[in-house]
Amino acid sequence: MEKFTVLTGAAAPLPLANVDTDKIIPARFLKTIKRSGLGVHLFDALRYDKDGKERPDFVLNQEPYRKAEILIAHENFGCGSSREHAPWALLDFGIKCVIAPDFADIFHNNCFKNGILPVRLPRAVCDQLIDDSKLGGNARVTVDLERQVVIRPNGEEIRFEIDPFRKHLLLNGLDDIGQTMQHAGALDGYEAKRQAEQPWQPTLSV
Amino acid sequence: MSASKPRTLFDKVWDAHVVERLEDGTCILFIDRHLVHEVTSPQAFEGLRMAGRKLRRPDLTIAVADHNIPTLGRAQGIKEEDSRIQVETLEKNVVEFDVPYIPILDDRQGIVHIIGPELGISLPGQTLVCGDSHTSTHGALGALAFGIGTSEVEHVMATQTLLQSPMKNMRVDVSGGLPFGTSAKDVVLAIIGKIGTAGGNGHVIEFTGDTIRGLDMAGRMTVSNMTIEAGARAGMIAPDQTTFDYVQGRDYAPKGAAWDQALAYWKSLPTDAGAVYDKSVFLTAADIAPMVTWGTNPEAVVPVTGVVPGLDGVTDEGARTQRARMLEYMGLTPGQKMTDLKVDVVFIGSCTNGRIEDLRAAAAVAKGRKVASGVRALVVPGSGLVKKQAEQEGIAQILIDSGFEWREPCCSMCLGMNPDKISAGQRCASTSNRNFEGRQGIGGRTHLVSPSMAAAAAVTGHFADVRELG
Numbered sequence: 001m002e003k004f005t006v007l008t009g010a011a012a013p014l015p016l017a018n019v020d021t022d023k024i025i026p027a028r029f030l031k032t033i034k035r036s037g038l039g040v041h042l043f044d045a046l047r048y049d050k051d052g053k054e055r056p057d058f059v060l061n062q063e064p065y066r067k068a069e070i071l072i073a074h075e076n077f078g079c080g081s082s083r084e085h086a087p088w089a090l091l092d093f094g095i096k097c098v099i100a101p102d103f104a105d106i107f108h109n110n111c112f113k114n115g116i117l118p119v120r121l122p123r124a125v126c127d128q129l130i131d132d133s134k135l136g137g138n139a140r141v142t143v144d145l146e147r148q149v150v151i152r153p154n155g156e157e158i159r160f161e162i163d164p165f166r167k168h169l170l171l172n173g174l175d176d177i178g179q180t181m182q183h184a185g186a187l188d189g190y191e192a193k194r195q196a197e198q199p200w201q202p203t204l205s206v
Numbered sequence: 207m208s209a210s211k212p213r214t215l216f217d218k219v220w221d222a223h224v225v226e227r228l229e230d231g232t233c234i235l236f237i238d239r240h241l242v243h244e245v246t247s248p249q250a251f252e253g254l255r256m257a258g259r260k261l262r263r264p265d266l267t268i269a270v271a272d273h274n275i276p277t278l279g280r281a282q283g284i285k286e287e288d289s290r291i292q293v294e295t296l297e298k299n300v301v302e303f304d305v306p307y308i309p310i311l312d313d314r315q316g317i318v319h320i321i322g323p324e325l326g327i328s329l330p331g332q333t334l335v336c337g338d339s340h341t342s343t344h345g346a347l348g349a350l351a352f353g354i355g356t357s358e359v360e361h362v363m364a365t366q367t368l369l370q371s372p373m374k375n376m377r378v379d380v381s382g383g384l385p386f387g388t389s390a391k392d393v394v395l396a397i398i399g400k401i402g403t404a405g406g407n408g409h410v411i412e413f414t415g416d417t418i419r420g421l422d423m424a425g426r427m428t429v430s431n432m433t434i435e436a437g438a439r440a441g442m443i444a445p446d447q448t449t450f451d452y453v454q455g456r457d458y459a460p461k462g463a464a465w466d467q468a469l470a471y472w473k474s475l476p477t478d479a480g481a482v483y484d485k486s487v488f489l490t491a492a493d494i495a496p497m498v499t500w501g502t503n504p505e506a507v508v509p510v511t512g513v514v515p516g517l518d519g520v521t522d523e524g525a526r527t528q529r530a531r532m533l534e535y536m537g538l539t540p541g542q543k544m545t546d547l548k549v550d551v552v553f554i555g556s557c558t559n560g561r562i563e564d565l566r567a568a569a570a571v572a573k574g575r576k577v578a579s580g581v582r583a584l585v586v587p588g589s590g591l592v593k594k595q596a597e598q599e600g601i602a603q604i605l606i607d608s609g610f611e612w613r614e615p616c617c618s619m620c621l622g623m624n625p626d627k628i629s630a631g632q633r634c635a636s637t638s639n640r641n642f643e644g645r646q647g648i649g650g651r652t653h654l655v656s657p658s659m660a661a662a663a664a665v666t667g668h669f670a671d672v673r674e675l676g
Contacts, residue, residue, distance in 0.1 A: 113357030
C-alpha cells in the first residue's frame with residue numbers, strides 16, 4: 001500500500017448526498033479477479049451516456065477535474081454494498097482523498113485499506129470547498145495528513161480529526177495483516193481459551 | 207469494562223471476542239465464521255498467495271458461489287465468460303487453500319445469507335463476517351454479523367481476526383401486533399423510512415419490542431438483512447425460544463451434550479436490564495402499512511395507499527437536486543398514486559425475501575390468479591433446499607400455474623450480475639433490498655416491496671394494496 005502524507009491536487013465537486021457504491025461502480029463491473037483497471041468504469045452511469053460516450057456535464061469529464069485527486073461530496077458517501085471495487089475504482093482513476101460530511105461505515109473502512117484518505121468535515125465546510133473547487137485550474141487543495149489539515153486555495157487551514165491508529169497505518173503505508181500478526185501470541189492464547197471454554201463450537205467441513 | 211455494569215447483546219458478543227485491545231482502543235476481534243463467495247474473494251486469495259500465507263482457520267470458513275451464476279440450465283455450465291472465470295477461480299482457490307466449498311450443483315447451494323442460517327453454520331453469539339454488506343442478515347440469530355471489504359476478507363483468512371473499533375449501540379423498538387397484510391419487509395422499510403439511510407451509521411442496531419419478538423426467524427432475518435440500508439453494519443435480535451427451536455437439529459448446529467452447553471451460553475446473551483443504548487428509536491406496528499419505495503434509495507418509501515412525493519418542504523439544495531433526479535430517473539410525477547403505477551417485471555427472491563416463508567406468502571396471493579398480461583414474473587428461491595421444499599409443498603406448482611417463472615437459486619435479479627436483468631425504463635416490483643439507480647439493470651426502475659405485495663403487483667399488473675386482494 002502506498003503511503004499517504006501530503007497531497008496537493010485538483011478537487012472535483014460532487015455535491016450529491018447518498019452516493020451509493022452501485023453509482024461508484026455498478027455490479028456488472030465486479031466480475032473481475034483483479035484490483036486494477038476499474039477507473040474507466042468509475043461513476044459509469046453519471047459519466048457516460050447509453051452509447052458509452054462521455055457526458056460533458058459530468059464533473060470528471062471536464063478540465064481540470066479529469067485529473068482530480070480529491071473528491072468533495074455530501075452526506076453518507078459510499079453507502080450500499082461492501083464492494084472494495086468502489087475504492088479500487090476511485091484509486092485507479094487517481095482519487096486519493098474524499099472529503100464529505102460523513103461516510104458509510106464499510107466504505108470508510110475500505111478506503112483506509114487502500115491508501116485513500118476519507119476526511120470528515122462539516123457540511124458547511126464541504127460546501128465552501130465545493131465553491132473553491134469551482135474556481136477551476138487554480139483551485140488546488142492540499143491535504144496534509146501528518147498535521148491533519150486541509151488547506152484551501154486561499155491558504156486557510158481547516159483541521160480534521162482522524163483515528164490515530166489509522167493515521168499511523170496510512171502515513172507509513174502499513175499492511176494490516178502484518179500488524180495483526182505481531183500479536184500472534186495473544187491470538188494463540190485466545191484460541192486455546194475458546195477451545196477450553198466453548199468446546200461445543202462446531203467446525204465446518206463439507 | 208466491569209462485570210457488574212449492565213451490558214447490551216452487542217457488548218456481550220463483542221467482549222467475548224476481543225483477542226487484544228490496542229492502546230488507542232482498536233480491538234483485534236476473533237471471528238467465528240467466515241463466509242466466502244466468488245465476487246469479493248479472488249483478490250483476497252491472490253493477496254495470500256503473493257505473501258505466501260495460508261488460511262489460519264479453514265475449519266471456520268465456508269465458500270459458495272451465489273452472485274453471478276445463472277438461474278437456468280446451470281448443469282450446462284456458465285455461458286458468460288467473466289462470470290465463469292470468477293466461479294472457476296473460486297473453485298481453484300478453495301482447493302489450493304483447503305476451504306470447505308458447497309458446489310453449484312449441490313442441493314445445499316444458495317445465497318450465502320440464506321444457507322448460513324439454514325444449515326446451522328450461523329449461530330447465536332458468534333462473530334460472523336462475509337465480503338457482502340447483507341451479512342447483517344445473520345444478526346437475526348443474535349450473532350454479530352457484518353459485511354467487510356476484500357482487504358478485510360484477506361485479513362480474516364490470514365489471521366481469523368479483524369481490526370475493529372467498537373460500534374455504538376442503537377435500539378430500534380417496534381411494539382404491537384402487525385396489522386393485517388403487513389410483514390417483516392414492511393416493518394424494516396418503515397424503520398428505514400423513519401431513520402433514513404444514514405440513521406444507523408457507526409452503530410449496531412438491536413431490534414427489540416414485541417413486534418420483533420413475534421416475528422418468525424424468516425421475518426427476523428428480513429429485518430436484520432436490511433439494517434445496512436439504514437447505515438448500520440450489523441443488526442441484532444436477542445436469541446429466544448424461537449431462535450433455539452429454529453437452530454436445533456440443523457446440519458452444523460451443536461448436537462447432544464454440546465447443544466445443552468451452547469444453549470446455556472446463548473441464554474446469557476440478551477441485553478441486561480438497565481443497559482444503556484447510545485440512541486433509541488420507537489415505532490408502533492399499528493402505524494405500519496404495506497410499503498412501496500418510490501425513489502432510488504430505500505428511505506424513499508411510502509405506504510401503498512400513498513402518492514409520489516414532490517419537492518414541497520425540501521429546502522436543502524442538495525436534497526432537492528437528489529429528489530428531482532430520483533423522480534426523473536424513476537419516471538414519476540409528484541402526486542401520482544402508487545397504485546396507478548404499472549409494473550413490467552416482478553422479482554421474488556434475494557437474501558432479503560428468498561426463504562420458504564416468503565414463497566408461501568407470495569403463493570397465497572397468487573393462488574387461483576394469473577400473472578397479468580405483459581408482466582414478466584420471476585421467482586428465484588434463496589437456496590436449493592428452499593426450492594426443494596417449495597416443490598414438495600406444492601408452492602412451486604401454484605406459482606408456475608399462475609404464470610411465474612420458477613428458477614434455480616442465486617442472487618439473480620437483485621443485482622443483475624447474472625443474465626437476469628431488467629431493461630432501461632422497465633418498472634420492477636422487487637422483494638430485494640436496494641433500489642439504487644441501475645441496480646437491477648441499466649436504467650431499470652426498482653420498487654422494493656414484500657413478497658405478498660410483489661405477488662399482488664404481478665397478478666394485477668400494477669402496485670396493489672394486498673389487503674384488498676384478501
